[in-house]
Amino acid sequence: GHYISVDTSYEGEKAVLSSPELYSEEWSCVRLIYQIATTSETSPDPARLNLYLRQEGESFDRLLWSATEPSDSWLIASLDLTNSTKKYKIVLEGEMGQDKSASIAVFEIKITPGYCIECDFEENHLCGFVNRWNPNVNWFVGGGNIRNSQSILPKDHTLNSELGHYMYVDSVYVKHFQEVAQLISPKTTAPMSGCLSFYYQLKQESSIVFTVYLRDTSGFYEEIWKTDSALSADWALAEVDFNVPYPMEVIFEVAFNSAKGGYVALDDISFSPVYCSNQTGMRTPFNPAEAGCNFEEDLCNFYQDHKDGPGWSRVKVKRNVYRAGDHTTGFGYYLLANTKFTSEPGYIGRLYGPTLPGNLQFCLRFYYALYGFFKMSGTLAVYIFEENHVVQEKIWSVLDTPKGVWTQAEISFKKPMPCKVVFVSWCKSFWDCGLVALDDVSLSLGSCQAADLFLPNPGECTFEKDECVFTQKKRGRGSWHRRRGPTPTSYTGPKGDHTTGVGYYMYIEASNMVYGQRAYLVSRSLRGTSGKQCLTFFYHMYGAGTGLLSVYLKKEGDDEEIPLWRRTGEQSISWLRGLIEYESDRNYQIIFEAIRGVSMRSDTAIDDILFQAGPCLEVEEIQFSSGYPDSLNEIEY
Numbered sequence: 001g002h003y004i005s006v007d008t009s010y011e012g013e014k015a016v017l018s019s020p021e022l023y024s025e026e027w028s029c030v031r032l033i034y035q036i037a038t039t040s041e042t043s044p045d046p047a048r049l050n051l052y053l054r055q056e057g058e059s060f061d062r063l064l065w066s067a068t069e070p071s072d073s074w075l076i077a078s079l080d081l082t083n084s085t086k087k088y089k090i091v092l093e094g095e096m097g098q099d100k101s102a103s104i105a106v107f108e109i110k111i112t113p114g115y116c117i118e119c120d121f122e123e124n125h126l127c128g129f130v131n132r133w134n135p136n137v138n139w140f141v142g143g144g145n146i147r148n149s150q151s152i153l154p155k156d157h158t159l160n161s162e163l164g165h166y167m168y169v170d171s172v173y174v175k176h177f178q179e180v181a182q183l184i185s186p187k188t189t190a191p192m193s194g195c196l197s198f199y200y201q202l203k204q205e206s207s208i209v210f211t212v213y214l215r216d217t218s219g220f221y222e223e224i225w226k227t228d229s230a231l232s233a234d235w236a237l238a239e240v241d242f243n244v245p246y247p248m249e250v251i252f253e254v255a256f257n258s259a260k261g262g263y264v265a266l267d268d269i270s271f272s273p274v275y276c277s278n279q280t281g282m283r284t285p286f287n288p289a290e291a292g293c294n295f296e297e298d299l300c301n302f303y304q305d306h307k308d309g310p311g312w313s314r315v316k317v318k319r320n321v322y323r324a325g326d327h328t329t330g331f332g333y334y335l336l337a338n339t340k341f342t343s344e345p346g347y348i349g350r351l352y353g354p355t356l357p358g359n360l361q362f363c364l365r366f367y368y369a370l371y372g373f374f375k376m377s378g379t380l381a382v383y384i385f386e387e388n389h390v391v392q393e394k395i396w397s398v399l400d401t402p403k404g405v406w407t408q409a410e411i412s413f414k415k416p417m418p419c420k421v422v423f424v425s426w427c428k429s430f431w432d433c434g435l436v437a438l439d440d441v442s443l444s445l446g447s448c449q450a451a452d453l454f455l456p457n458p459g460e461c462t463f464e465k466d467e468c469v470f471t472q473k474k475r476g477r478g479s480w481h482r483r484r485g486p487t488p489t490s491y492t493g494p495k496g497d498h499t500t501g502v503g504y505y506m507y508i509e510a511s512n513m514v515y516g517q518r519a520y521l522v523s524r525s526l527r528g529t530s531g532k533q534c535l536t537f538f539y540h541m542y543g544a545g546t547g548l549l550s551v552y553l554k555k556e557g558d559d560e561e562i563p564l565w566r567r568t569g570e571q572s573i574s575w576l577r578g579l580i581e582y583e584s585d586r587n588y589q590i591i592f593e594a595i596r597g598v599s600m601r602s603d604t605a606i607d608d609i610l611f612q613a614g615p616c617l618e619v620e621e622i623q624f625s626s627g628y629p630d631s632l633n634e635i636e637y
Helices: 446-454
Strands: 012-020 028-037 050-056 063-069 075-081 090-096 103-114 130-132 141-142 165-170 179-185 192-203 208-216 219-224 232-244 249-258 263-272 312-317 334-335 347-352 361-371 383-387 392-397 405-415 419-427 435-445 470-472 480-484 504-508 519-521 529-541 548-555 562-568 576-584 588-595 606-614
Touching: 028 050, 028 063, 028 419, 050 480, 103 405, 103 562, 141 562, 165 179, 192 208, 208 232, 219 232, 334 347, 383 405, 392 405, 419 435, 480 519, 529 548, 529 562, 548 576, 588 606
Parallel strands: none
Antiparallel strands: 012 090, 028 075, 028 103, 050 063, 050 090, 130 179, 141 165, 165 263, 179 249, 192 232, 192 263, 208 219, 208 249, 312 334, 334 435, 347 419, 361 405, 361 435, 383 392, 383 419, 470 519, 480 504, 504 606, 519 588, 529 576, 529 606, 548 562, 548 588
16 A cells, blocks of 8 residues: 655655645544654654644644654554534644654544544454553454454444454463453543443353443543443443543453453444433533632632631732732732731631532642742642541642742642632731732643643743744844743843743843834744634733833735734733734734833833634723822722
């Protein structure tokens, strides 16, 4: 047969192969049979094969999958494509990297309706299911030819004939007590919940245990099904409720206790997005968004115990340059503990989250800031409160952090029983008490480490690793710099970035520039689309001499740059959110231009740029012009 491979004569360029325009309202599965071969041991910049989804109306391609692992045989990748009403293209990209000896080849790409986890075992790629090799017991393909000595069943289930195929494992070669054979599904790549079903036959002379597990990326096993009947001479149907919010593998495991163990056969694994049991009302999948809050409207599903008194208050800072605002937009609401200075010696504030289901892996993220503490430790802690209200476990508490900077905390946890997250702020005596601020609490399924493995949002740039799609127009004195921590000049620039408080942002260093000098940060050419696009970003303009920050749109083929947004002069000591709605049917570039102001105190910074298809869902608060309001340090309750 034929395969297609990357031409290596073009150095440093990417080879791109694009599908015709595709459309599938049903859920479908992309299977790719590929190989990356190399003779070198390790390379700092290895050859890489990427697969992107290019959706209609999107300026960015979404990376679905990427591989660099060299192999001496063909490998299979399976990727779920969730149902969508948009037309799309699949784009394959080969990058040769620095490895001169590498080659990248693709043998087959196939898009079939249905889920990647489904399989009838009729095709030789076995839908990407693999047997975990064991010297004595393994899963084999059975059927297909009656003369095949391995074929132990007269008929498979799919075709109900001797020509069909199925998977089986038998005990002929069992040597030791408790031998285990595992058949491992391809890893799920999209959240799924519903009913997993399969057909099996089990014949046993002594005990065989046939179990189905889910295994997550950290290697944690969860049993979801086990045989209860002693044997089934014919194909029996098994159904199991299946909820996979984050990437997992399904493992079909057979354990033998002796060589006279008999056999297990498996066929026709399928999935339906409706739960097997009809009690759908009981099983609405948990929506993690309900356990998060940005406190802009209210406390969402969080609440306080009134026995504690008013521990946490929802506050907003009155407009003024020198008080830090919230993390969400810089203009909004956040929670503050210990705001009402009471005559009591100390205080405790407990904020309870909604009930979370047990036996799920969660990642909790939130932002906190501390003001005016003498003693930092213990001023903010997170507890897990198990529903029976007996067990409280502390899972996080604050260590030393820079004062007045919104800092991100992330915690992974998994509890067998339903539980609540509780934010606790307390201090023993009035003199120890400062202010603890809390904002942008979010919860996601899967561990925080697994969430980081997820491929990044294609139109997002946090500057944590690099400058993403942006480049400088000219390097030199008038240039943007990537930095973490505070800027070198006092009384200007941010103390930390917006993403985590300890990450990177882009800024202009005014002390290296002259008044009126410009620095440009220009995106690469982005795909034009019909319809509105929304650009969100955070900007920091603090310093008495701050100049201008402008955003422009430049369409391909035009010389003019269309101004979209502008701010002049000092705005706030906080990161503020900017929102821009624009459209461009031609390919275009977005330009951030900063102009240095009258003095050294004009370090202007930007962070967390996000491009989204569709109109902006909110409007930006119009920023006030710089000046000194009467009430410099007033908090509005």
